[in-house]
Amino acid sequence: MLAPIAALINRSGPAWVIATSGAWFAFGAAVQLLRRVMTEGMIVYSLGGWVAPIGIEYRIDQLAAFVTLIVSAIAAVGVLYARTSVASEIEEDRHALFYAAFLLNVCGLLGIAITGDVFNVFVFLEISSLSAYSMIALGQDRRALTSAFQYLIMGSVGATFIVIGIGLLFVMTGTLGMADLAERIPAIWASGDGDRTIAVAFTFLTVGVTLKLALFPLHLWLPNAYTYAPSAVTGYMAATSTKVSIYLLLRFFFSVFGVEFSFEQMRLDAILMPLALVAILAMSSVAIYQSNVKRLLAFSSVAQIGYMILGISFGSVIGVAAGIIHLFNHALMKGALFMAMGCVMYRIGSVRIEDMKGLGKSMPWTMAAFVGGGLSMIGVPMTVGFVSKWYLLQAAIKGGNWLAAVVVVVGSLMALVYIWKVIEVAYFKRRENDDPIEEAPLSLLIPTWTLVAASFWFGIDAGTTSDVAMSAAESLLGMMQ
Amino acid sequence: MISFALFNYWAVIVLMMVGFYALISRDNLVKKLIGLNIFQTSVIMMYVSFGKISGGTAPILIESGGHGGDGHGVQVAGDAAHAMRDNAEILYSNPIPHVLMLTAIVVGVATLALGLSLVVRIKEAYGTIEEDEITRMDNAA
Numbered sequence: 001m002l003a004p005i006a007a008l009i010n011r012s013g014p015a016w017v018i019a020t021s022g023a024w025f026a027f028g029a030a031v032q033l034l035r036r037v038m039t040e041g042m043i044v045y046s047l048g049g050w051v052a053p054i055g056i057e058y059r060i061d062q063l064a065a066f067v068t069l070i071v072s073a074i075a076a077v078g079v080l081y082a083r084t085s086v087a088s089e090i091e092e093d094r095h096a097l098f099y100a101a102f103l104l105n106v107c108g109l110l111g112i113a114i115t116g117d118v119f120n121v122f123v124f125l126e127i128s129s130l131s132a133y134s135m136i137a138l139g140q141d142r143r144a145l146t147s148a149f150q151y152l153i154m155g156s157v158g159a160t161f162i163v164i165g166i167g168l169l170f171v172m173t174g175t176l177g178m179a180d181l182a183e184r185i186p187a188i189w190a191s192g193d194g195d196r197t198i199a200v201a202f203t204f205l206t207v208g209v210t211l212k213l214a215l216f217p218l219h220l221w222l223p224n225a226y227t228y229a230p231s232a233v234t235g236y237m238a239a240t241s242t243k244v245s246i247y248l249l250l251r252f253f254f255s256v257f258g259v260e261f262s263f264e265q266m267r268l269d270a271i272l273m274p275l276a277l278v279a280i281l282a283m284s285s286v287a288i289y290q291s292n293v294k295r296l297l298a299f300s301s302v303a304q305i306g307y308m309i310l311g312i313s314f315g316s317v318i319g320v321a322a323g324i325i326h327l328f329n330h331a332l333m334k335g336a337l338f339m340a341m342g343c344v345m346y347r348i349g350s351v352r353i354e355d356m357k358g359l360g361k362s363m364p365w366t367m368a369a370f371v372g373g374g375l376s377m378i379g380v381p382m383t384v385g386f387v388s389k390w391y392l393l394q395a396a397i398k399g400g401n402w403l404a405a406v407v408v409v410v411g412s413l414m415a416l417v418y419i420w421k422v423i424e425v426a427y428f429k430r431r432e433n434d435d436p437i438e439e440a441p442l443s444l445l446i447p448t449w450t451l452v453a454a455s456f457w458f459g460i461d462a463g464t465t466s467d468v469a470m471s472a473a474e475s476l477l478g479m480m481q
Numbered sequence: 482m483i484s485f486a487l488f489n490y491w492a493v494i495v496l497m498m499v500g501f502y503a504l505i506s507r508d509n510l511v512k513k514l515i516g517l518n519i520f521q522t523s524v525i526m527m528y529v530s531f532g533k534i535s536g537g538t539a540p541i542l543i544e545s546g547g548h549g550g551d552g553h554g555v556q557v558a559g560d561a562a563h564a565m566r567d568n569a570e571i572l573y574s575n576p577i578p579h580v581l582m583l584t585a586i587v588v589g590v591a592t593l594a595l596g597l598s599l600v601v602r603i604k605e606a607y608g609t610i611e612e613d614e615i616t617r618m619d620n621a622a
Contacts, residue, residue, distance in 0.1 A: 119581055126588045130595055137599055142606035146615055149510065149599045156517055156592050157504070163524050163585060170578070171531050 020079050023106060027069075027076040030110075034065040034468070057177065059116030063324065063472035067113040067247045070331050071240045075106045077335070078236035081447035085232040085342050090138050098138060102236075104131040109244045118166045118256070119176045121248065122159065125212070129155045132241060136229040147224035154211060154221045161208030168201035169256075181256045189261065202266055205252050213245030215272075215309055216279030219302045226298035231342030234294060238301055239335035243327050246308055250320070253312070254476040263315040272313035277407045279306030284414035288421070293344075293351045296418055297337055300377065303411060304330045307392060310404060314395045321466065321473035322391035328465055329376070329384035329458065336373035336451035340366050343440035343448060353425050360427035362437040365445050367426050372452040374419035376459065379412045383459040391466070489530040496523035508612040510603065514596045521589045525582045532578035539574065 060068070079102065090098055108128025112121055133155070137148035170176055173184040189195050207218075214222040222242075226234050253262040262268045280303050287299035308330070311323030341351050343366040348355055360367045376383035389408060396405040439445070458465050496519055503516025604610050607618055 119584070123584055123588070126592070130591055133595055133599070137602065142603075143619055145599055145603045145606055146619070149596065149603060152592065152596050152599065153504065153513060153517060156596075157501075157520070159588075160521050160524055164527070167524065167528050167531065167578075176577075 020076075023072065023075040023079045023103075026072040026106065026110065030065070030069040030072040033060060034062075034069050036065075056115070056117045056120050058114045059178065060114050061472070061475055062468060063247065063250065063476060064113050066324070066328070066468050066472055067244060068110055070243060070328055071106065071109045071113065074236060074239040074331055074335055075102075077447045077450050078102075078232060078239075081235065081339055081342070081444060082232040084441055084443040085346060086230060088346050089140055089230045089232075094138060098135065098230075101131040101135045104128070105135065105237075105241075109240055112244050113247060116178050117176050118169070118178060118181065121251075122163055122166060125162065125248075126159055128241065128244070129159065129212075132237060135233045135237075136225050138233070139228040139230050141228045143224070144228035147221070147228050151221040151225045154218075158208045158211030158218075161204045161211065165201045165204035165208060168197050168204065172197050172201070178251070178256050182258060185257060185261065189265070199266065202257060202262075206249075206268070209245055209249045209252065213242050213249060214302055214305060216275055216283060216302060216306060219279075219283070219305075222302055223295055223298040226301065226338075227292060227295040231294075231338065231345050234298075235335050235338035235342055238297070238338050239331040242301070242305055243331055246305070246312075246323070246327055249309075250312065250323075250476060254320070259315060259477055269313045269315055272309050273401075273404065276306040276310035276313055277404065279303055280310070280407055280411040281414075284411050284418070287418045288414060290418075291353050293341055293353060293356070293422055294338070296353075296422070297334065297341065300415065300418060301330075301334055303415075304334065304377075307388070307408070307411070310408070311392055311395060314399050314401070314404075316395060316399060317470070317473045317477055318391065318398060319395035320476060321469040322388060322395045324469040324472055325391055325465055326388035328469070329388045329455070332384055332451050332455040332458065333373045333376040336369060336448055336455060337377065339444070339448040339451065340370040340373060343369075343444045346440055346444060347437055353422060356422065356426050357429040358426070359437070360423075363439050366440050366448070367423075369445070369448045369452045370426070371423060373455065374423065376455045377419055378416045381459075382456065384455045384462075384465075385412075385459070387459055387462040387466070489526065493523050493527045493530065496520075496526065510600045510610045510612060511597075513612075514593060514600065517596070518589065518593055521585070521592075525585055525589075528578040528582045528585070532575040534572050534574050538572065 079099075082098075082102065086095060086098055105128050108124045108126075108131065111124030112128065115121055115124060133148050133152045136151060137145055139145075139148075166176070169181060169185075172188055173181055175181060175184065185198060189198055211218045226238060229237065253259075253268065257266075283299050283303035283306065287296045287303065290296035290299060304326070308323045308326050311319045311321075311326060313319070314322075343363065344356065344359065345351050347363060347366075348359075372383075376385035379385040379389040389412060392408050393405055396402070396408065500516045500518070500520030500523060504513055504520060505516075507513050507516060600610055603615070607615050609615060609618075
């Protein structure tokens with residue numbers, strides 16, 4: 001059942017065919033995995049036959065299987081998209097390297113999702129990050145280099161913080177397995193001997209992971225990296241890498257430290273909730289003033305990460321479920337939006353708003369995909385965006401937190417503003433010069449529309465995702481008892 | 482001895498702060514990377530210090546009975562570790578942190594290599610590796 005990882009590690013073979021077959025194979029395996037976990041419960045697999053505390057084990061519960069599914073699904077769609085997009089944006093001799101980095105990245109992200117060993121998390125995290133830096137650096141603009149460098153510095157600091165946190169935990173508990181840690185931490189905390197070390201470890205891990213997931217105000221690397229990376233990379237990364245970091249956050253807070261510790265002793269909600277609220281408001285308003293659409297979407301990503309963290313910070317089953325649902329939904333809609341922008345980039349070579357005049361007429365399918373993703377971003381009923389906001393609002397109201405509820409609604413209105421800005425220019429402004437612009441090729445449109453269609457499908461048939469998310473949230477919160 | 486026993490950790494903290502300061506304050510990209518590397522190295526030292534038990538020997542199996550019967554396979558420096566030990570004659574240093582740090586060193590090298598290669602390409606593209614000049618060029622463009 002752990003084929004996704006094995007397949008990807010072995011095949012660093014540098015061609016699109018291999019990348020595609022790898023990604024689709026991983027996707028197929030992930031679907032099977034989720035099915036099995038939903039019916040049979042957690043799967044534990046010990047690497048090399050060594051049982052947990054000594055060897056490394058993979059633990060796959062509902063959440064892990066769900067995240068695996070998201071990552072591999074986006075990778076499978078993304079790799080189809082990558083072929084044409086990469087061909088136009090990256091030089092010929094670097095294509096093979098790109099696919100190798102892409103596969104490594106998928107492997108790292110999937111590895112984070114399924115591993116049950118905290119140090120292993122760090123290793124997979126670095127695998128995915130290093131390949132992400134190099135993929136970003138492949139962008140055409142020379143600013144891609146500086147933004148990749150900036151991301152490298154901040155990402156490495158974040159990773160080092162995570163190692164420090166893991167080290168401190170190891171010293172106190174003498175174990176690296178997540179299940180073992182979860183057993184031993186409460187005892188050490190209760191004994192009062194070394195509780196400060198645990199608290200410091202917790203702090204380091206929190207800061208390290210939030211750096212990786214670009215929670216406001218540690219998001220500085222993200223807008224540049226997303227803006228200047230090749231379109232295929234942006235679409236794929238926006239939908240996966242920050243999501244996996246959020247998964248990591250959930251893992252540490254709920255599985256390793258436990259809800260009671262994270263929320264009652266460390267008062268995590270007191271920090272996360274204000275940051276999430278500020279992220280939603282501040283980043284949405286920054287997004288409104290961007291003239292580069294990729295950058296606009298990047299800032300909106302930071303705001304959307306705020307929504308996910310907001311859901312988590314309620315610390316209730318429905319809140320965490322809302323966070324997980326939004327994680328899935330945002331992957332779909334942001335992936336679709338960035339891919340639509342990739343189509344625009346492919347045809348007109350720019351994604352600045354003023355260059356997009358009249359595109360509604362000349363590239364109807366592309367812009368329709370953008371509108372579809374945009375509607376979802378705003379949270380119009382029948383789209384996935386609506387489902388996640390609905391759950392978030394429910395969680396906020398149940399928790400009696402009216403401020404959060406208001407911010408969620410205001411954030412949606414701001415999303416309306418920045419999405420509308422693009423739509424207005426594309427549909428209602430006339431193009432000055434008349435050189436004809438063709439519709440994007442089918443090889444780009446099909447993956448884009450797959451994601452758009454998925455975002456409508458799961459918006460109407462919300463039961464599937466919310467069932468998975470609820471059971472994942474219950475198992476996370478239930479792990480304490 | 483107790484104050485001296487913490488000497489390693491003081492060194493770790495000093496190194497960490499030196500690295501972090503260089504990382505934040507320097508404009509030169511190569512110096513930033515050096516700072517980052519010092520920062521990462523301090524963590525390696527921290528882990529290795531965890532593993533050392535004073536008087537402990539290298540973790541080699543000396544005789545079959547000496548392979549401690551602890552169920553966790555992991556021992557930590559400090560009093561708790563001594564109490565857990567069922568064989569007091571042979572003290573082993575804990576090998577796990579060293580093993581982990583081998584991995585971390587590899588990761589550090591890879592990061593440094595990637596960082597340096599990015600710097601080379603930045604130099605090719607901009608003609609400078611000073612961050613403030615690059616920012617100025619980007620803003621002018």
